[in-house]
Amino acid sequence: MKYQSVFDIIGPVMVGPSSSHTAGAARIGRAARLIFGIKPTWATVHLYGSFAKTYRGHGTDLAIAGGLLGYDTDDDRIRFALETAEKHNMKIEFIEDTAATEHPNTARIKLGTEKSSMELVGVSIGGGKVEITELNGFELRMSGNKPAILIMHNDRFGAIASVTQILAQHEINIAHMEVSRKDVGKDALMVIETDQNVEDDVMQVLEKASHINRVSRLMN
Amino acid sequence: MFRNVAELLEQANADSISISEVMIRQEMDVHQRSREEVMGQMERNLQIMEEAVERGLKGVTSHSGLTGNDAVLLQQYMAKGNTLSGHLLLDAVSKAVATNEVNAAMGMICATPTAGSAGCVPGALFAVKERLNPTREQMVHFLFTAGAFGFVVANNASISGAEGGCQAEVGSAAAMASAAVVEMAGGTPEQSAEAFAITLKNMLGLVCDPVAGLVEVPCIKRNAAGASNAIVSADMALAGITSRIPCDEVIGAMYRIGKSMPSALRETAEGGLAATPTGRRLADMIYGITKGKE
Numbered sequence: 426m427k428y429q430s431v432f433d434i435i436g437p438v439m440v441g442p443s444s445s446h447t448a449g450a451a452r453i454g455r456a457a458r459l460i461f462g463i464k465p466t467w468a469t470v471h472l473y474g475s476f477a478k479t480y481r482g483h484g485t486d487l488a489i490a491g492g493l494l495g496y497d498t499d500d501d502r503i504r505f506a507l508e509t510a511e512k513h514n515m516k517i518e519f520i521e522d523t524a525a526t527e528h529p530n531t532a533r534i535k536l537g538t539e540k541s542s543m544e545l546v547g548v549s550i551g552g553g554k555v556e557i558t559e560l561n562g563f564e565l566r567m568s569g570n571k572p573a574i575l576i577m578h579n580d581r582f583g584a585i586a587s588v589t590q591i592l593a594q595h596e597i598n599i600a601h602m603e604v605s606r607k608d609v610g611k612d613a614l615m616v617i618e619t620d621q622n623v624e625d626d627v628m629q630v631l632e633k634a635s636h637i638n639r640v641s642r643l644m645n
Numbered sequence: 646m647f648r649n650v651a652e653l654l655e656q657a658n659a660d661s662i663s664i665s666e667v668m669i670r671q672e673m674d675v676h677q678r679s680r681e682e683v684m685g686q687m688e689r690n691l692q693i694m695e696e697a698v699e700r701g702l703k704g705v706t707s708h709s710g711l712t713g714n715d716a717v718l719l720q721q722y723m724a725k726g727n728t729l730s731g732h733l734l735l736d737a738v739s740k741a742v743a744t745n746e747v748n749a750a751m752g753m754i755c756a757t758p759t760a761g762s763a764g765c766v767p768g769a770l771f772a773v774k775e776r777l778n779p780t781r782e783q784m785v786h787f788l789f790t791a792g793a794f795g796f797v798v799a800n801n802a803s804i805s806g807a808e809g810g811c812q813a814e815v816g817s818a819a820a821m822a823s824a825a826v827v828e829m830a831g832g833t834p835e836q837s838a839e840a841f842a843i844t845l846k847n848m849l850g851l852v853c854d855p856v857a858g859l860v861e862v863p864c865i866k867r868n869a870a871g872a873s874n875a876i877v878s879a880d881m882a883l884a885g886i887t888s889r890i891p892c893d894e895v896i897g898a899m900y901r902i903g904k905s906m907p908s909a910l911r912e913t914a915e916g917g918l919a920a921t922p923t924g925r926r927l928a929d930m931i932y933g934i935t936k937g938k939e
Contacts, residue, residue, distance in 0.1 A: 426648070431796060435755065478912075
């Protein structure tokens with residue numbers, strides 16, 4: 426079942442005017458920012474379907490910019506997010522893309538600094554709820570409003586076991602887990618949604634585990 | 646977790662508890678949270694709804710200038726005491742409009758189940774409150790009952806206008822409100838389900854055609870219709886009227902109707918009222934002005 430909580434239905438508390446085009450958009454932007462881990466200096470946002478057709482009326486651009494600045498759905502500062510982004514030297518470009526997508530409210534966010542970049546696809550499925558469906562070319566399914574860790578690793582046996590063992594040692598419960606890879610034995614992505622936030626000390630241990638290349642996280 | 650309305654009723658009847666109580670217990674169980682936490686979060690949502698209504702009743706105008714202050718007009722009209730549809734119904738309508746006017750002005754609201762349909766549930770709640778004098782806790786329960794039905798719709802159909810049209814948003818919201826009104830008025834869980842079915846049936850086929858893509862025209866007035874529909878259907882269910890088509894099947898019909906709606910009528914601002922000569926003219930005017938400012 427896509428919706429697990431009554432607060433997905435009665436909620437979120439948010440700045441208007443649209444739960445899917447404003448609150449959901451802010452959550453997609455915020456997920457991108459949190460997974461990237463640091464303030465990006467640039468972002469290119471492709472909007473599809475209804476997002477592309479109506480984003481100005483719904484403040485979708487403000488909301489995504491707000492999310493990239495780290496704002497949540499009920500943050501009043503969303504209204505001035507584009508100006509704020511400019512002040513923070515964050516260059517954000519919005520592109521109305523005509524390509525067909527599976528869901529009408531889809532955004533593809535490419536963001537980065539001079540040193541590194543990341544690409545994420547998020548879908549706003551209704552009522553403010555979102556799903557992150559792609560990260561750096563890897564397919565995944567993540568709600569974006571639960572704590573999660575995303576681990577880039579080599580597709581070798583034992584990689585998953587070492588990660589789950591570390592989580593178990595730190596008494597972190599796994600709510601949902603997915604692994605995807607582009608090719609056998611090459612780069613792979615592990616996405617683990619957890620019931621508890623994964624703290625700094627656990628992140629450091631995870632980064633040192635064998636076959637692990639990069640670890641990022643979402644905190645609640 | 647209950648997957649449909651039939652299971653929701655089954656759980657309520659098996660334990661002899663209300664629908665709101667089923668929802669509260671499920672939320673505690675699934676998310677490992679205490680009753681205080683769950684009730685507290687819903688209480689905060691109630692608070693936000695109350696503040697939005699208060700703000701809207703003082704009068705707000707949207708950034709585009711297309712909408713605002715209709716809630717005030719209604720309250721002034723009601724104060725003259727000579728209305729046709731009666732005080733409670735118009736009170737619900739004005740409070741639904743107030744909420745959506747605040748939403749359109751990028752104010753703070755609580756999505757129920759979405760922002761565009763955020764007026765129906767609080768509109769009905771705060772109007773019925775004047776008649777039934779519920780405790781604060783009963784008002785929180787009202788939101789859990791509404792949420793329980795919305796939960797079923799979201800998981801079996803859709804609450805997204807882009808996916809299912811306005812019937813998925815305002816239709817769902819109105820039906821959720823209707824079911825909650827019945828519980829607050831002392832109706833049975835079955836009567837709540839009947840009210841839900843009757844309301845949603847009357848909103849099937851409603852398209853999402855926002856002028857200029859803004860959550861203003863016709864969204865705000867559709868919430869007015871949703872709130873009044875909710876209260877009338879609640880009265881029908883409390884009178885003992887039942888829906889010939891069961892609740893879960895109505896939800897299924899809503900989903901299939903949404904699936905067969907063309908994209909132009911699902912929140913793309915390309916069809917319906919958005920595509921009328923006036924709709925297009927307003928869009929040109931609004932974006933012309935915005936572009937001029939940049």
